[in-house]
Amino acid sequence: MMLRRVKIIAASCVLSLGGMGSALAGQTYTKNADFDWGQLKGVDHAPPNDDQLQITLGDNPIPPPFMWVANFADGTVTKISTDTGGQVAKYHSVLMRNWDGSVPQGITLPIPGADCNSPSRTTVDGDDNAFVANRGFCTDSTTYTRATVTKFAGSLGYCVDRNGNGLIDTSRDVNGDGVIGREPPEFLGQADECILWTRNYAEKGDLGRSVAIDGDQNIWLGGYSSSKLWKLDGKTGALLQTIDLNAEKGTIANIYGLAVGPEGFIYTSDLTAKRLRKIDPKAPVGRRVVAEVGVSTPTYGLAVDRDGVAWLGSWADESPGRGGVLRVDFKTGKEEKILVSSSTDCTGLTRGVAVAGNGDIWVACYSTHKLLHFRRSRVTGSVFFNKSYATDSGTLGVTIDDHQRIWTSNYDTNSVTRVDPGAGRVQLSRPAGGIPYSYWDMSGYQYRNSTIRQGEWVVVQEGERLGAQWGTIHWNRESAGSVPAETAIEVSVQASDDSRALSSQPVFPVTRGVSFTGAGVTGRYLRVRAVLRTKNLTQSPVLSDLSIIPSWSWGESPAFMCEGTVDGTPPPHVQPCAIPQVGIIARWQGVHCRWLYENRSRIQSGNRDVERHRSSIHRQAAPYGDLAQ
Structure with a gap:
């Protein structure tokens, strides 16, 4: 097993390292095989960039496996699995009173079939959390609503246990039928702890x-x-x-x-x-x-490609009897209409638009209830109509999922439809949850395609003790690691004594090299998520290495052993000394003193499991220089 070197700065300090270059009882990931113990999503260590992680910039975006559909008449937002098409949760689109006690102005309690808040556009951020814009449709003299935005937690880790019962009280598909009912326990309304806040913004x-x-x-x-x-x-x-x-x-x-x-x-x-x-x-x-x-036509849905070219739906019946998509290049100031082959494909009234990672354009045609596919030439870059797919009635919105399948929201039939371009067919249609009026970035795909590029690496480490307090996470200590301008690496953790409960534990953001011991991140298992993100679509940050250092590696263990002592108590002349590289305290040991500790670390990823055992690892004191194993 190859181990990395650590430079000792202070001459009177000594530091012993464990396997894989880890600090004491910790674990370091730096080689391809190390990173492969985790789950790679939108990142790679492909040659020639081995033994490091970077965003797979040339590939398609990988959004979370859900879409968020706004049901305007019911005042709700439905979270739908893009794997099954089933509803996994449903939420009120507004909070009447925020959890911090603030009260949004100009909203009403959602009423099925007659909601005044009128949720419509949804989108998803880089942490998989969702937002909905409520239009605020009731503006008569007695009742008026104002535009608001509401944020929803994309995973249980971002929900908040407001009532302190140790659980996250939230909507879920209790009976497993893929449809969320209107009453508890499937739907909790204002009591749902995954609705984070509602804010006003417009008059x-x-x-x-x-x-x-x-x-x-x-x-x-x-x-x-x-x-x-x-x-x-x-x-x-x-x-x-x-x-x-x-x-x-x-x-x-x-x-x-x-x-x-x-x-x-x-x-x-x-x-x-x-x-x-x-x-x-x-x-x-x-x-x-x-x-x-x-431009020559009213424009509806909007998506932007990686070149900054805008693609829009045209809210008009086209005079040739054929609808299509509008291309607008702001550099030249010109528009171009790209039409379908015949009126059977679309006569006009195109609405939602989505741009795929390969540059293809997908458009919802409301007039003929079809999804339109415009292909981009891989040679010339030109875009031309390819084919149409019949969806349920009322084709309104378009989004793309993590498997590059295309979804439509269908207004007239209260449904969503999934199309598999690879197979060239419509795969399924499922209930949306209450008259959908979503046509924007329902899955977060567009955000990950042309606003940013993003990838992540997730690993679970076992500390082999219940209630363990975790200590510090370091990354990019190697020279290959880099975070150029307009890029970022963000690391967060979740901990639990039960590995199955990790996803429901609070997400704690970690600062590089800063101890989070005592911050409440405790448990036998630690889930670490490293997100690589860039606003420069052609450049990625590089994660060269990441070290997980538990608190017990410097506090509770190891034992300090000196020749001639029974309990390891150091002699009176021993003085403390800081080791800034890893944020621990070591002691000058004298010629015949050593660290002694035993550690087992278990790393889990999917169905793979490995145990590394290190026992009685020690180093005699050295006056200065490099220590290596």
Whole structure:
């Protein structure tokens, strides 16, 4: 077994290392075989970049295996498994009172079949959490609702045990029929602990018809009438920035669709004035609208490809009797209509749009209830119509799942439909949960395709003791590790005495090299998730190594053994000395003293299991230099 070297800085300190280059009782992952004990999703260690992880930039995005469908008439959002098509949870689209005691203004308790909040656009961030924009449709003199946004936890680890019962009380498919009922225990309404918060952003009468996430995981929302943009903190919902597009440009337009594309530019579609905009939110006031293109047709759904080209649905009956998709290049200021082959494919009224990782375009045609496929040539880059697929009636929205299958939400039939392009057929249709009106990024695929690129590595380590307190995680100590500008590596952990309960434990963000002992992260098993993310679509951060160092490796064990002593008590002249590389305390041992400890670490991943045993590992004191095993 090959072990790494560790440079000892202070001459009077000594540090013993265990197997795989780990610090004391810890574990280091640095070789291909080490990383393979974990689960790789959207990252690789492919040659020539062996023994490190980087984002697989040229591949298709891998969103979480769920889609979030807004049911406007019922005031709910349904979480649907893209593996089975079954409903796994359903939530109210607003919280009447937030868990922090704040009360959103201009909302009503959701009423099935007559909801005023009117949830519509959904999207998913890089931690798999979801957001819904509620339009706020009731604006009469006696009752009015305002536009709001609500955040939902994408996994139990982001939910919060508000009532302190030791459980996460949340919606779930109790009877396993793939449909969430309207009553407990399947549906908990306002008591659901996975609804995180609801925030206001627009004024009365300014409908909220758009939501998107930027590369920093903050959310952008548009006011339909005002053409204002609001930037909210993706974690807390706090207001960070407001941009008045009409005032910036001196022209009038509406915001119907919203997307964040490469380099952080924001794009908007317009149903009425037919003005499309490209916005730089970091530019000085008055110069943020960097381009405006007038188009010939009202535009509906919006998606942006990796080149910053916008693709839009056309909300019109096309005069040739053939519908299609609108391509708008803001660099040239030109639009191009790409039409289907015949009116049997689509006569017009195209709505949701999605761009695949290979550049193909998928469009919902409402007039003929079909999903349209426009293929991109791998040679010339040109886009042309390929074929259509018949879906359930009312084809409205389009999204792509983690297996590159295409989904539609179908308004008229309260359903979702899955198409497998590889097989060239419609695979299934399932109930959506209450008149879906979602047509934007329901799975988070578009965010991972053209706003950022992202991958993750997850590993579970066993500490072989119940209630273990974990200590520190280090990464990128090797020179190959790098985090260039516009990239990031984020590490988080979950711990439990039961490996089956790890996913339901609170997610704790970890700071590189900073101990989290005492922060409540305790348990025999530790789940570590390292996310690699980049806003530069052509460059990845590099994770060269990651070390998990449990607290007992420097506090509870090892035993300090000196010749001539019985209990290991050091002689009076021994002085403490800090070892900054690993954040532990060692002691000058004298010539005949040594560390003595025993450690077993078990690493689990899927159905693979390995146990590494290290016993009585020791080093005699050295005045300085490298210690290696």
